[in-house]
Amino acid sequence: MSGNFINLNTKNIADEHISCIIRSRKPHVGIEAKKTWIFNRLKEGHIFRKLDVKAPVFIEYAPLEKAWVPIDGENYYYIYCLWVDGIYKKKGYGESLMNYCIDDAKKNNKSGICMLSAKKQKAWLSDKSFAKKFGFKAVDTTENGYELLALSFDGNNPKFLENAKSEKIDNENLTIYYSMQCPFIYQNIEKIKEYCKLENILVSLVEVNTLKDAKNMPCVFNNYAVFYKGEFKTVNLVDVSYIKRLFKE
Incomplete structure (x- = not known):
């Protein structure tokens, strides 16, 4: 595994591509909307970390209290997305990104990390089996099969809000x-x-x-x-x- 990782910040976000859609010569409203959304979240501790390549190799997470998800929990990080695609699969990049998030959480004395999943793997959700290799476990479920996975460092777990x-x-x-x-x-x-x-x-x-x-x-x-x-x-x-x-x- 080789390559440099970059965290988006207020100074570089205008010039850096976001890995899920690579910037083309033509304007892309979705990209600009995404960048604006991230820019407004950076002051809240939002992290978008990517490999410096033109491909989807990135992780995106935020403090759960500020994460735009109906999940309740104190002092957690919430992973929105972890995506490694194409020729970059099975080269250790996913592990590196997840370990960065885990190390960041421990450094900041977080209680743990959580993410949305499902009993049966669904598209648009990060790989459940991959998360479980790091110790993530289902801590809450919905009637239609969605799960909340958590890696707890102190025994406290988040949960879905009742709504x-x-x-x-x-x-x-x-x-x-x-x-x-x-x-x-x-x-x-x-x-x-x-x-x-x-x-x-x-x-x-x-x-x-x-x-x-x-x-x-x-x-x-x-x-x-x-x-x-x-x-x-x-x-x-x-x-x-x-x-x-x-x-x-």
Whole structure:
């Protein structure tokens, strides 16, 4: 394993690419929205650490008290995403990024680290089996199979807020909650908006743009959540084919 790691900060964020989408010559609204979101979180202790390559090799985490997720716990870090892709897999980069987070947590006397997972591995969530190699264990669950994994240093564990276990809303329409924390979201929402308009589908697109709103979500939430007929469906970014299947149910 070789290469340099970079932590984004207020001085370098304008010039550095974010690893999940590599900057192209054309402007990308999702990237700029993501950078703005990170910039506003840096003063809260948000960390985005990446390998200095043009590929997805990074970890993103924050103090749980400031993390935009409906999870309660004191003195924890919350991992939003740990992603190693392509030719960089199986070269120790994932272990290096996770160990950095663990060392950072211990250095700052944190009680532990937590992350969203599921009993059955789901897309858009970090690898559960990988996390368990470091000692992460399920400390809370929801009825539809999502889990909260935690690596505790002192025996204290976080938990899902009760509102996250509701998984119901009054709106019967297709409803998508989202934040601009992920650069893929802007284009995803625009495509869904266009399709629903074309097919005369009633859709409610709700931007979650404050910490309070994120903590009060009626379901698990990492930056995206889908409801239909008042029932929670997924935290995965969905495409048009998913919506077609959903309306056939």
